[in-house]
Amino acid sequence: MxxxxxxxxxxxxxxxxxxxxxxxxxxxxxxxxxxxxxxxxxxxxxxxxxxxxxxxxxxxxxxxxxxxxxxxxxxxxxxxxxxxxxxxxxxxxxxxxxxxxxxxxxxxxxxxxxxxxxxxxxxxxxxxxxxxxxxxxxxxxxxxxxxxxxxxxxxxxxxxxxxxxxxxxxxxxxxxxxxxxxxxxxxxxxxxxxxxxxxxxxxxxxxxxxxxxxxxxxxxxxxxxxxxxxxxxxxxxxxxxxxxxxxxxxLFELDNKPISRIDAVKEYKKYCINEVKKGTSTNLVTRHIMGLYHGCKGAKTWRKKLAKIKDVKQL
Ligand SMILES: Cc1cc2nc3c(=O)[nH]c(=O)nc-3n(C[C@H](O)[C@H](O)[C@H](O)COP(=O)(O)O)c2cc1C
Known part of the structure; x- marks a missing residue:
């Protein structure tokens, strides 16, 4: 847009x-x-x-x-x-x-x-x-x-x-x-x-x-x-x-299906890889998806995994 x-x-x-x-x-x-x-x-x-x-x-x-x-x-x-x-x-x-x-x-x-x-x-x-x-x-x-x-x-x-x-x-x-x-x-x-x-x-x-x-x-x-x-x-x-x-x-009554969490992460991962290549540190990009699984089973494991990630390709 x-x-x-x-x-x-x-x-x-x-x-x-x-x-x-x-x-x-x-x-x-x-x-x-x-x-x-x-x-x-x-x-x-x-x-x-x-x-x-x-x-x-x-x-x-x-x-x-x-x-x-x-x-x-x-x-x-x-x-x-x-x-x-x-x-x-x-x-x-x-x-x-x-x-x-x-x-x-x-x-x-x-x-x-x-x-x-x-x-x-x-x-x-x-x-x-x-x-x-x-x-x-x-x-x-x-x-x-x-x-x-x-x-x-x-x-x-x-x-x-x-x-x-x-x-x-x-x-x-x-x-x-x-x-x-x-x-x-x-x-x-x-x-x-x-x-x-x-x-x-x-x-x-x-x-x-x-x-x-x-x-x-x-x-x-x-x-x-x-x-x-x-x-x-x-x-x-x-x-x-x-x-x-x-x-x-x-709210906008658009006819699209909400993106799944997995697909959203896949898309963000491409961005993260590119950013890290340009010199951004890993935690600066991964910290924004900590809450993605909030309220879901496994949310704690997700946060723990994210906190430990050294390479965004592991996302
Ligand atoms: C960590 C943090 C930083 C904020 N920084 C700004 C800011 O830079 N500019 C601004 O207008 N409001 C800022 N706010 C206020 C939010 O924009 C918002 O008005 C406030 O959190 C109330 O909305 P909420 O109850 O939906 O969070 C900040 C709020 C938080 C929690």
Whole structure:
């Protein structure tokens, strides 16, 4: 699928979440074997690393991963615009701005969730990103941070991003508590509030609203899709990736049979052999298929075998 097959109806119907240290290009290649239709996201790439560090290697990916969004972290409008142009030149389908990361390091660098309190700055970033590229500009955010009221101030925030040209909004349906909780706790402790996300869809019917947080089955996806334009799964999709094999037929209603686990491994094995030849270490490619047999008989043996593999040809 070409990167240019851009944002269409159902473009964000099912998305795999960006996850640092997990959804790298190898994981995404594997996920694409399981689903041809899901929208995939890179991990967050800090804009300073790309621009100041002059490191466009950070943007490397495989053509097979499309449709693929590049997630940027940062709040410097000019740099983000430059990063968006680079993303477009490299073939990405969409540029996503991270306004949800709760880590203290991110906040110190004016990256992530802390920016929910700076709507004017975010508006400027989006505006400049939007005018620099033809690609869709999306954001991934939360329903609020710290003492921010999740009523009117959240509506105002969404209105600002929308007025500046962002029409796809991915929302992790819980607040981020920047004072007091670490990033892991911030993914689990603040309560999920799905109805607030449904409410945003009602208030902003023209926006593409994608719901994220705690979704664990295709049936749950179907339920959320009654009220939103898309679902995004993170930990569940990574830890139990075989769920992705049912996305195309069950959600996109394509007429294809889900690929078997064995065939998926066979296909991934070819990729792994090639990657290892280019110098990638074996465990960097094999780690993404640890959860493939989750819930099946022999899952433990599979994980043990994978952990010991020295040569990907043994897969
Ligand atoms: C290890 C890990 C790394 C993450 N890295 C990112 C990231 O780079 N960018 C981002 O927007 N969210 C990141 N997240 C948050 C996820 O994208 C997602 O919003 C969160 O896990 C909630 O969805 P889930 O309950 O389906 O996992 C990360 C989550 C995890 C577990």
């Amino acid at each position: 070409s990167s240019k097959q851009n944002i269409s109806k159902k473009s964000h119907y099912f998305c795999v979440a960006p996850m640092m240290a997990k959804t790298d290009r190898h994981a995404r290649f594997f996920h694409r074997i399981l689903t041809k239709r899901a929208m995939l996201y890179t991990e967050m790439i800090p804009i300073y690393g790309i621009i100041k560090g002059k490191n466009d290697k950070l943007l490397e990916h495989n053509q097979e991963e499309y449709p693929l969004a590049l997630q940027l972290g940062g709040s410097d409008p000019e740099m983000l615009a430059e990063g968006s142009i680079m993303g477009e030149e490299k073939g990405y389908t969409e540029i996503n701005l991270n306004i949800g990361c709760p880590s203290p390091k991110a906040s110190n660098g004016r990256i992530g969730a802390c920016l929910m309190k700076e709507p004017k700055l975010i508006g400027k970033c989006i505006n400049l990103m939007k005018s620099s590229t033809k690609l869709t500009i999306s954001i991934k955010t939360r329903i609020g941070i710290d003492d921010m009221d999740i009523g009117r101030p959240l509506d105002d925030f969404i209105e600002t991003v929308s007025d500046n040209g962002c029409k796809t909004v991915i929302i992790h349906a819980r607040k981020a508590l920047l004072k007091g909780l670490n990033p892991k706790e911030n993914r689990n402790i603040p309560p999920l509030n799905y109805s607030r996300v449904y409410d945003l869809k009602n208030k902003f019917p023209n926006l593409n609203i994608v719901i994220n947080g705690g979704i664990k089955s295709i049936d749950e996806c179907k339920y959320h899709l009654k009220y939103t334009d898309g679902v995004m799964l993170g930990r569940y999709a990574y830890d139990q990736p075989y769920i992705l094999s049912n996305v195309d037929n069950e």
